Amino acid sequence: MKPLTEMAQSSQIFRNVPRMDVLDLISKGSVKEAERGASIHLQGERAHSLFIVLEGWVKLYRMSSCGNEAVVGVLSNGDCFGEAAAVPGEVFSTGAEAVAASKLLQIDAQDLWHAIDSDPVLCRAFLGATLSDNRALVHQLGQLKSHTAAQRIADFLLSLCKDEVGECIVVLPYDKVLIAGWLGMKPESLSRAFRRLEPYGVKIRKDRALIQSVERLLAFADEDPSKSWSEKAWKTS
Amino acid sequence: MKPLTEMAQSSQIFRNVPRMDVLDLISKGSVKEAERGASIHLQGERAHSLFIVLEGWVKLYRMSSCGNEAVVGVLSNGDCFGEAAAVPGEVFSTGAEAVAASKLLQIDAQDLWHAIDSDPVLCRAFLGATLSDNRALVHQLGQLKSHTAAQRIADFLLSLCKDEVGECIVVLPYDKVLIAGWLGMKPESLSRAFRRLEPYGVKIRKDRALIQSVERLLAFADEDPSKSWSEKAWKTS
DNA sequence: CGGGCCCTTGACGTTAGTCAAAGAGCGTGG
DNA sequence: CCACGCTCTTTGACTAACGTCAAGGGCCCG
Numbered sequence: 032m033k034p035l036t037e038m039a040q041s042s043q044i045f046r047n048v049p050r051m052d053v054l055d056l057i058s059k060g061s062v063k064e065a066e067r068g069a070s071i072h073l074q075g076e077r078a079h080s081l082f083i084v085l086e087g088w089v090k091l092y093r094m095s096s097c098g099n100e101a102v103v104g105v106l107s108n109g110d111c112f113g114e115a116a117a118v119p120g121e122v123f124s125t126g127a128e129a130v131a132a133s134k135l136l137q138i139d140a141q142d143l144w145h146a147i148d149s150d151p152v153l154c155r156a157f158l159g160a161t162l163s164d165n166r167a168l169v170h171q172l173g174q175l176k177s178h179t180a181a182q183r184i185a186d187f188l189l190s191l192c193k194d195e196v197g198e199c200i201v202v203l204p205y206d207k208v209l210i211a212g213w214l215g216m217k218p219e220s221l222s223r224a225f226r227r228l229e230p231y232g233v234k235i236r237k238d239r240a241l242i243q244s245v246e247r248l249l250a251f252a253d254e255d256p257s258k259s260w261s262e263k264a265w266k267t268s
Numbered sequence: 269m270k271p272l273t274e275m276a277q278s279s280q281i282f283r284n285v286p287r288m289d290v291l292d293l294i295s296k297g298s299v300k301e302a303e304r305g306a307s308i309h310l311q312g313e314r315a316h317s318l319f320i321v322l323e324g325w326v327k328l329y330r331m332s333s334c335g336n337e338a339v340v341g342v343l344s345n346g347d348c349f350g351e352a353a354a355v356p357g358e359v360f361s362t363g364a365e366a367v368a369a370s371k372l373l374q375i376d377a378q379d380l381w382h383a384i385d386s387d388p389v390l391c392r393a394f395l396g397a398t399l400s401d402n403r404a405l406v407h408q409l410g411q412l413k414s415h416t417a418a419q420r421i422a423d424f425l426l427s428l429c430k431d432e433v434g435e436c437i438v439v440l441p442y443d444k445v446l447i448a449g450w451l452g453m454k455p456e457s458l459s460r461a462f463r464r465l466e467p468y469g470v471k472i473r474k475d476r477a478l479i480q481s482v483e484r485l486l487a488f489a490d491e492d493p494s495k496s497w498s499e500k501a502w503k504t505s
Numbered sequence: 506c507g508g509g510c511c512c513t514t515g516a517c518g519t520t521a522g523t524c525a526a527a528g529a530g531c532g533t534g535g
Numbered sequence: 536c537c538a539c540g541c542t543c544t545t546t547g548a549c550t551a552a553c554g555t556c557a558a559g560g561g562c563c564c565g
Contacts, residue, residue, distance in 0.1 A: 093406060093407075093409065093410035093413075093414075095410060095414045095415065095490065096490040097414075097490060097491055097492035097493075098492065099414035099492065099493075100414070101409060101410045101412075101413035101414045102413075103406050103409050103410070114399065114402075115399055117395055117399075118392070118395060118396050118399060121399065124402065124403045124406050124407075125406055147388075147392070148388070151384075151385065151388045151391060154388060154391040154392060154395065155355070155384070155391060157395055158354055158355060158391065158394055158395050158398060159355050161395060161398040161399055161402060162351065162352055162354075162355060162358065162398055164402055165351075165361065165398060165401055165402055165405065166361045168402065168405040168406065168409065169330060169340050169361050169362055169405065170330075170361075171409060172330065172338060172340050172405060172408060172409060172412070173330035173332060173338045173340065175338075175409070175412050175413070175452070176330075176338035176339075176412070176452045177330075177332045177334075177336035177337070177338045178332065179519095179520070179521090180520075180521070206543070206544095207543075207544065208543070208544090215412070215413045216521070216522085217521075217522060217523085218543085218544070218545090219521085219522075219523085219544090219545080219546085220520085220521055220522070221544095222544065222545055222546080223521085223545090223546085224521090226545095237530095253332065253333040253334055254334055255334035255335065255336065256334075256336075256520095256554090257554075257555070416551095416552070416553095417552075417553070443511070443512090444511075444512065445511070445512085453553075453554090454553075454554060454555085455511085455512070455513090456512090456513080456514085456553090456554075456555085457552085457553055457554070458512095459512065459513055459514080460513090460514085460553090461553095463513095493522090493552095494522075494523070
């Protein structure tokens with residue numbers, strides 16, 4: 032139980048909250064194990080709990096009525112989801128599913144309300160976490176609306192090798208079906224888009240991406256999609 | 269100044285907050301007038317203020333480094349933006365621009381912090397507002413990732429005639445360039461996608477949309493995009 | 506009347522989805 | 536150890552969707 036509290040304290044949401052304020056809340060939570068493929072909560076369901084990922088991977092997704100799934104988040108150690116539980120009467124706006132064997136800290140909504148009521152510091156922590164979610168969503172929206180599939184992959188790879196320069200090798204953290212969903216495309220398109228990154232010095236081997244130059248990739252990720260023709264002409268000559 | 273406080277109190281964010289808790293905060297805000305095209309705040313700028321739309325229309329957008337703009341929100345009376353200001357040290361994750369002559373209530377970040385610190389009720393109100401933003405973003409992502417342009421328009425039109433049934437006429441609340449941006453497409457595509465809704469009983473005349481049957485449109489908005497061929501074959505025969 | 510902006514239309518190219526098939530791992534059981 | 540079946544991934548051919556470029560019409564306002 033010791034490593035559990037440490038993990039939860041260093042999580043995204045509680046990172047900047049004094050130890051004392053969170054201990055009580057965390058101690059009321061329970062650890063839930065979820066195997067790959069297990070559903071954690073459903074879209075539209077009453078937001079009964081807050082979750083913190085202690086270990087593993089969780090995807091947040093939106094199901095359209097025709098059965099089409101859109102991944103809106105992929106979370107790992109220290110990430111937090113189900114913030115809707117902080118507000119009485121809310122429902123989950125996404126579904127959540129473990130995409131790898133995972134350990135979660137589950138905190139009951141009522142305990143949460145009580146904690147928030149009695150401790151303003153916690154409330155602000157939630158506000159911060161939700162704003163952070165917001166930023167992530169806005170970023171994703173921006174990517175989706177004004178970048179090609181290949182550029183979104185570039186952005187994704189770059190997010191995996193933050194602060195690196197020059198050459199670097201990154202490990203793809205989950206399978207390509209999920210990466211495709213997360214980036215808003217089909218697996219086939221992902222596969223092809225990886226190919227299109229080769230001219231920019233990116234090679235994929237199994238679950239590893241070899242990036243020749245982070246700078247070059249960055250330039251590609253930011254460039255205007257509408258001038259692909261001129262780029263291409265310039266490049267194939 | 270009287271109608272101002274009323275408007276602000278009935279805004280999205282303060283709607284469920286007791287009058288007393290907000291009066292003080294609102295009184296510290298200042299009214300800002302913005303004409304069409306005026307920039308309200310920039311992406312990346314320190315989040316110095318919270319804004320509440322009293323009148324007019326505001327768009328939130330994300331600018332990619334290549335100058336491509338993605339609209340991530342379109343706000344009107346009672347809507348609130350710049351919640352990032354509630355957390356010290358935050359920056360705006362989007363830009364904001366008036367797309368029509370607008371009146372805004374601008375509340376300084378420091379006043380906000382003070383108010384939140386001294387009143388937990390307000391803090392929870394912000395949490396609720398941010399969660400609400402979150403839901404909207406998630407909805408938009410879902411639409412973008414798993415629906416065609418025509419379906420997104422259908423969803424948009426339906427959001428304008430909530431709770432209506434059968435035939436109905438809605439007024440497009442802003443110009444088509446902005447609608448296109450908001451729905452993640454180019455104006456040309458919007459124009460063509462409107463045509464594609466005609467078989468489903470939608471006609472556009474100037475800034476009005478005539479919907480023959482809300483139910484039929486709803487069915488179209490939710491249907492699986494991948495079976496368009498069979499639908500089409502079935503329809504043109 | 507003229508200029509500017511918004512909107513539409515047409516022709517065309519690129520991008521990504523669909524359908525189908527085959528290759529690459531990988532664990533299981535013989 | 537190998538054959539088998541499974542899932543993940545890649546590839547190919549084709550199609551649909553959307554963006555781009557260019558032109559033209561309608562409308563407002565000076």
